[in-house]
Amino acid sequence: MKFVKRTEKCGLLNSSKIGDEVILNGWVASNRNLGGLLFIDLRDRWGIAQLVIEPENFPQLAELGRTLRSEFVIWAKGVVRKRESVNTKIPTGEVEILLTDFGIINQSLLPPFEISDLTDANEELRLKYRYLDLRRNELQNNLVVRNKVYQIVHKYFYENDFMEIETPLLMKSTPEGARDFLVPSRIYKGRFYALPQSPQIYKQILMVSGFDRYIQIAKCFRDEDLRSDRQPEFTQIDCEMSFVEQDDIISIFENFIKVTWKKVLNVDLQLPFARLSYKEAMENYGSDKPDTRFDIKIKTLNTLFQNTDFQVFKQTLENNGIIAGINAKGCGNYSRKQIDTLTEFAKKYGARGLAYIKFSEGTVTGSIAKFLSEQEIQDLKTTFQVEDNDLILFISDKWTRTYTVLGALRLEIARQTGIIEQVKNKFNFLWVVDFPLFEYDETEERYVAMHHPFTSPKIEDIPLLDTNPGEVRAIAHDIVLNGVEIGGGSIRIHDADLQKKMFNLMNISEKEAEDKFGFLLTSLKYGAPPHGGIALGLDRLTMLLIGTDNIRDVIAFPKTTSGLSLMDNAPSFVDEKQLNELGIAISPNSKTM
Numbered sequence: 001m002k003f004v005k006r007t008e009k010c011g012l013l014n015s016s017k018i019g020d021e022v023i024l025n026g027w028v029a030s031n032r033n034l035g036g037l038l039f040i041d042l043r044d045r046w047g048i049a050q051l052v053i054e055p056e057n058f059p060q061l062a063e064l065g066r067t068l069r070s071e072f073v074i075w076a077k078g079v080v081r082k083r084e085s086v087n088t089k090i091p092t093g094e095v096e097i098l099l100t101d102f103g104i105i106n107q108s109l110l111p112p113f114e115i116s117d118l119t120d121a122n123e124e125l126r127l128k129y130r131y132l133d134l135r136r137n138e139l140q141n142n143l144v145v146r147n148k149v150y151q152i153v154h155k156y157f158y159e160n161d162f163m164e165i166e167t168p169l170l171m172k173s174t175p176e177g178a179r180d181f182l183v184p185s186r187i188y189k190g191r192f193y194a195l196p197q198s199p200q201i202y203k204q205i206l207m208v209s210g211f212d213r214y215i216q217i218a219k220c221f222r223d224e225d226l227r228s229d230r231q232p233e234f235t236q237i238d239c240e241m242s243f244v245e246q247d248d249i250i251s252i253f254e255n256f257i258k259v260t261w262k263k264v265l266n267v268d269l270q271l272p273f274a275r276l277s278y279k280e281a282m283e284n285y286g287s288d289k290p291d292t293r294f295d296i297k298i299k300t301l302n303t304l305f306q307n308t309d310f311q312v313f314k315q316t317l318e319n320n321g322i323i324a325g326i327n328a329k330g331c332g333n334y335s336r337k338q339i340d341t342l343t344e345f346a347k348k349y350g351a352r353g354l355a356y357i358k359f360s361e362g363t364v365t366g367s368i369a370k371f372l373s374e375q376e377i378q379d380l381k382t383t384f385q386v387e388d389n390d391l392i393l394f395i396s397d398k399w400t401r402t403y404t405v406l407g408a409l410r411l412e413i414a415r416q417t418g419i420i421e422q423v424k425n426k427f428n429f430l431w432v433v434d435f436p437l438f439e440y441d442e443t444e445e446r447y448v449a450m451h452h453p454f455t456s457p458k459i460e461d462i463p464l465l466d467t468n469p470g471e472v473r474a475i476a477h478d479i480v481l482n483g484v485e486i487g488g489g490s491i492r493i494h495d496a497d498l499q500k501k502m503f504n505l506m507n508i509s510e511k512e513a514e515d516k517f518g519f520l521l522t523s524l525k526y527g528a529p530p531h532g533g534i535a536l537g538l539d540r541l542t543m544l545l546i547g548t549d550n551i552r553d554v555i556a557f558p559k560t561t562s563g564l565s566l567m568d569n570a571p572s573f574v575d576e577k578q579l580n581e582l583g584i585a586i587s588p589n590s591k592t593m
């Protein structure tokens with residue numbers, strides 16, 4: 001099968017070429033017979049061109065043309081001419097190519113699904129034949145956007161004097177919170193490398209080495225139970241800087257976001273982005289990644305109910321808990337069934353129940369209406385700026401649970417009332433700062449780092465490490481877009497003694513700290529500069545730029561939510577011989593099918 005090399009790309013043809021003889025290469029997207037003429041849509045990476053065969057003048061070409069099927073690869077020679085009926089939907093829609101010659105370069109089996117924008121094939125089938133799915137416009141465009149992001153990263157950070165440095169993929173297992181993927185060593189049997197959960201330790205060590213301003217588009221691996229928006233391997237835009245304060249990192253990154261949004265979407269973002277402390281985010285929005293595109297805010301009601309006779313609230317106050325609520329505007333007509341569904345929803349987030357009152361045509365009804373005083377009702381009206389047909393939802397529980405549940409309810413109400421749909425074109429970026437340094441792990445009965453163990457406490461909070469570690473705030477920063485965390489980072493500890501103290505507070509013994517992180521601790525003793533950084537999730541960023549909520553749509557070869565690669569069947573069993581070489585035996589009971 002002969003191959004004649006192209007002179008033009010299908011998707012780039014336009015009326016400036018009218019009259020030229022061109023040669024195209026590509027895939028047959030469709031082939032139809034209309035009014036005695038043969039029309040072939042030919043596709044390449046740049047788009048689609050229409051080819052025409054006139055059977056009257058080229059009977060042999062027409063005969064061969066009739067044998068063409070979808071996805072055959074062909075070369076086609078002809079003259080560009082103006083179309084009789086222009087197709088305004090595609091960039092090449094003004095022209096077509098009258099063929100004078102063409103040939104089949106390669107045939108194709110019948111694809112198992114239609115390669116079109118409107119394909120209704122299920123995702124499993126599309127993942128199995130990923131190479132065919134990737135021919136579809138949508139996925140081609142997604143990877144075009146992803147590539148744009150790569151190029152912006154390289155250019156922006158280079159221009160800002162950052163250095164790209166690769167860090168190892170085979171490293172020491174130093175779990176950062178998640179489980180490591182392990183790689184057995186053949187030479188040192190019984191020993192394992194780990195794939196990096198992030199280049200965190202290496203980038204800090206690069207700062208010790210003096211490579212101020214590091215950036216890398218880094219592959220990261222976390223062996224966690226998967227969720228629909230997670231992949232076991234993912235990509236981060238990973239950065240570290242020396243001799244900086246938090247503001248320097250924030251400013252470099254919000255400007256990077258601004259440049260990216262301008263270049264990819266032609267959207268002008270206003271800087272600086274808003275900043276909320278963790279406490280403000282939780283108390284107003286019930287989330288450390290608040291969606292601030294809409295204005296339903298949580299109100300804390302402890303003062304309002306300080307003299308309440310309602311037992312449930314009274315007890316919460318006695319237990320130093322929090323009573324808080326939101327106004328679900330316009331939901332005063334919710335039926336009992338709708339409220340029950342909301343209650344079930346709240347329970348999924350840990351609520352023990354959901355109290356509510358409804359304001360409708362001057363009357364106040366609802367589960368706790370009869371327990372509230374006239375004054376309390378009046379105060380609620382003022383606090384929530386109540387109008388007729390409003391529904392107030394209350395949670396009274398421990399601080400975290402009260403706000404988390406109300407945060408989830410606030411989003412659910414926004415979904416149910418169509419608010420999310422109304423704000424879907426907004427981009428609300430913000431920074432969340434002043435996170436707690438630790439969270440208490442109830443099952444392990446110890447403090448764990450909220451960000452990671454290398455994060456610096458706020459200087460003014462250092463004395464609290466000895467008295468009340470739970471109250472210590474971190475110099476950490478998360479960047480959030482429309483309720484999605486797209487990145488996070490911190491100023492790091494550059495003092496070996498403070499780092500040791502951190503491990504100590506987390507109940508990591510000196511021996512364990514030495515075994516796992518000894519090399520980092522030692523490096524900090526050789527003149528570590530103050531440093532800090534951040535990592536943005538490149539997959540998530542691309543998803544938000546494109547407006548998809550499926551992470552697999554922005555990754556060329558993704559895994560399923562259960563961690564399988566359906567195209568190549570990874571993970572797979574390996575030969576006995578390979579296992580022997582590694583000194584590994586699989587215990588018979590642990591084998592899965």
Ligand code: ASP
Nearest residue numbers: 198200489490533534535
């Ligand atoms: N290594 C951190 C992460 O992967 C990011 C950072 O602190 O820079 O979340």
